[in-house]
Amino acid sequence: MESGRLDWNTLLPFPVPDAASGTVADALIKEITESVAAEVDPERTDATGQLPDGLIDRLRDDGWFRLRNASALGGHELSDYDAFRLVERVCAVSQPVGQTLAIQNAVGAAALLAALPDGPLRAKVERRIAAGTVSAFAGTEPEGANNAWPGTTAVPTADGSAYLLSGEKVFTGNGDIADLLAVLATVPEDGHRRVGVFFVDTTDPGFRVRSRLEFMGSRGLHNAALTLDGVRVPREDALLGEPDAPRFPAPVGAIALLSALFFNAAPALAIARQCQEWSSAFVARRAVNGRPLGEYDQIQRILATTAAEVFAMDTVVRWSLLDSGLTDRWFERSVTKNLCTVTAWRIVDRTMSLLGGEGFETARSKQRRGAEPLPLERLFRDARGLRVSGNIDFLLDIQSARLLLAGRYAAAGAGAADDVPEPARPTGLGPANEAHLRAAEQGLRRFERVCRRLIAEHPRPDALFGRQETLRLLGRISAELFSMCAVLARVASDTDDGRQDLTDVHCTAVRHRLAGLWRRLTATGEPDYGAVSRSPAAHH
Numbered sequence: 001m002e003s004g005r006l007d008w009n010t011l012l013p014f015p016v017p018d019a020a021s022g023t024v025a026d027a028l029i030k031e032i033t034e035s036v037a038a039e040v041d042p043e044r045t046d047a048t049g050q051l052p053d054g055l056i057d058r059l060r061d062d063g064w065f066r067l068r069n070a071s072a073l074g075g076h077e078l079s080d081y082d083a084f085r086l087v088e089r090v091c092a093v094s095q096p097v098g099q100t101l102a103i104q105n106a107v108g109a110a111a112l113l114a115a116l117p118d119g120p121l122r123a124k125v126e127r128r129i130a131a132g133t134v135s136a137f138a139g140t141e142p143e144g145a146n147n148a149w150p151g152t153t154a155v156p157t158a159d160g161s162a163y164l165l166s167g168e169k170v171f172t173g174n175g176d177i178a179d180l181l182a183v184l185a186t187v188p189e190d191g192h193r194r195v196g197v198f199f200v201d202t203t204d205p206g207f208r209v210r211s212r213l214e215f216m217g218s219r220g221l222h223n224a225a226l227t228l229d230g231v232r233v234p235r236e237d238a239l240l241g242e243p244d245a246p247r248f249p250a251p252v253g254a255i256a257l258l259s260a261l262f263f264n265a266a267p268a269l270a271i272a273r274q275c276q277e278w279s280s281a282f283v284a285r286r287a288v289n290g291r292p293l294g295e296y297d298q299i300q301r302i303l304a305t306t307a308a309e310v311f312a313m314d315t316v317v318r319w320s321l322l323d324s325g326l327t328d329r330w331f332e333r334s335v336t337k338n339l340c341t342v343t344a345w346r347i348v349d350r351t352m353s354l355l356g357g358e359g360f361e362t363a364r365s366k367q368r369r370g371a372e373p374l375p376l377e378r379l380f381r382d383a384r385g386l387r388v389s390g391n392i393d394f395l396l397d398i399q400s401a402r403l404l405l406a407g408r409y410a411a412a413g414a415g416a417a418d419d420v421p422e423p424a425r426p427t428g429l430g431p432a433n434e435a436h437l438r439a440a441e442q443g444l445r446r447f448e449r450v451c452r453r454l455i456a457e458h459p460r461p462d463a464l465f466g467r468q469e470t471l472r473l474l475g476r477i478s479a480e481l482f483s484m485c486a487v488l489a490r491v492a493s494d495t496d497d498g499r500q501d502l503t504d505v506h507c508t509a510v511r512h513r514l515a516g517l518w519r520r521l522t523a524t525g526e527p528d529y530g531a532v533s534r535s536p537a538a539h540h
């Protein structure tokens with residue numbers, strides 16, 4: 001994205017999962033999905049908003065909260081990709097249970113361990129993980145997750161041995177059941193502010209669960225509003241960021257990026273695969289006016305588009321997680337959350353149209369009248385939250401573009417020189433995908449030129465970063481281009497002809513979307529949205 005040149009050598013051969021560790025993971029996936037399916041009735045969980053009694057304890061005691069940890073801590077040592085697959089498969093059985101695993105394994109103590117240097121804090125967290133801990137990450141506050149500085153403060157005690165944490169947290173996954181909580185707070189110290197992550201024992205005085213929260217979807221998921229009222233945290237139990245930089249301490253940011261994939265992209269993929277299966281089955285059993293549904297043009301497009309989108313989601317996840325370390329592929333990971341959750345939303349919405357009344361009808365109601373009780377209505381609600389948790393989709397688009405542009409500013413606007421030869425292209429693509437590949441390359445060059453021009457026109461980054469719609473569109477364009485390149489690279493390494501067709505369908509749709517995005521990016525004479533938003537007409 002930064003150079004405007006696609007070096008296919010970096011994408012090829014497209015990474016494939018390790019067969020040996022995949023077999024171990026498959027056995028674990030079978031074990032956990034069977035166990036969750038036996039214990040959890042997803043409809044009942046949805047209706048009551050409660051997981052079965054004792055389930056969390058059993059998951060913890062059986063080691064499911066240590067998927068990626070070392071065996072010395074009782075962990076399963078799964079790779080990021082295999083752990084993601086496990087969370088995805090559990091989400092297919094029960095989204096709240098899968099997301100509980102995501103919190104524990106991707107942003108709770110078990111994941112944050114990777115950010116802790118050797119020392120007393122690391123040793124303490126390791127002991128808690130080995131003993132079996134339920135943990136949570138409390139970042140969001142009632143004033144909003146997007147404020148640069150947390151409102152919760154961590155004030156050093158007079159003797160400097162500890163911090164006193166005070167503030168309110170909201171939407172904390174597992175916040176009501178955690179024994180160990182990572183809390184984001186602002187530290188005012190020595191005339192500077194820092195963002196810190198503080199490890200709070202929830203039995204400590206001053207910590208209180210204000211209320212358990214419930215959502216439109218993911219019902220049953222533990223989530224809470226919390227109060228910290230002078231909670232004392234020993235100085236060594238804090239991880240502090242740089243002075244006056246409103247950012248997570250490194251590498252907590254990289255962990256947060258990954259956690260958004262586990263918590264959001266994994267259930268999104270589970271929903272998408274489920275919709276694909278239900279769509280095929282529905283079309284296979286229905287006819288209209290004596291003609292099988294699958295013979296109608298619109299229905300064929302629905303089935304093909306959903307299949308291609310599932311393939312694309314699976315592909316961007318593979319690229320984001322396979323053969324990569326904690327801080328690698330930050331751009332791909334930052335856009336993959338949106339690529340998966342927004343695509344899942346399109347798929348579940350399209351599937352609802354396909355299934356008609358049966359799609360909108362609750363599973364309960366279908367059960368009463370003896371129809372197959374497919375819970376598409378529940379998945380629709382579940383899918384919507386995935387575009388909120390881990391941050392709202394349009395803000396993430398803006399953030400991705402901002403990160404890309406910030407890199408360009410830091411490199412003093414240096415982009416690709418126009419005379420650099422085009423890197424060698426992959427072979428093995430059919431004619432349609434060859435054309436898509438050339439379109440992707442053109443898109444990347446155009447993206448680079450537009451970024452270069454924008455930076456030249458805005459010597460001060462803040463002036464450009466204030467143009468949110470421009471950044472949102474650039475974020476969307478960069479994500480679409482990435483998904484196109486990833487799918488083309490995967491299929492170029494693949495001998496399965498069916499995937500050539502799926503790639504063609506995906507890239508065709510991407511190019512239609514890109515045409516609209518470019519048009520909007522270069523639109524002139526737009527309405528004055530600011531004036532309209534402030535006018536009386538916007539408020540009645």
Ligand SMILES: Cc1cc2nc3c(=O)[nH]c(=O)nc-3n(C[C@H](O)[C@H](O)[C@H](O)COP(=O)(O)OP(=O)(O)OC[C@H]3O[C@@H](n4cnc5c(N)ncnc54)[C@H](O)[C@@H]3O)c2cc1C
Pocket residue numbers: 103137138139140141143144145146147170171172173174215218223385388389390391392395
């Ligand atoms: C199911 C679920 C689980 C969650 N789990 C956790 C968890 O475990 N830990 C945790 O810390 N949080 C968690 N969250 C919180 C989640 O991360 C936030 O809800 C999300 O990041 C959005 O933040 P917010 O709700 O505070 O909205 P806000 O940031 O307050 O946004 C409110 C509105 O303002 C807009 N806005 C905000 N900033 C800007 C800007 N710069 N420019 C333009 N518009 C802006 C937003 O787009 C939105 O429309 C969870 C949320 C859900 C739904």
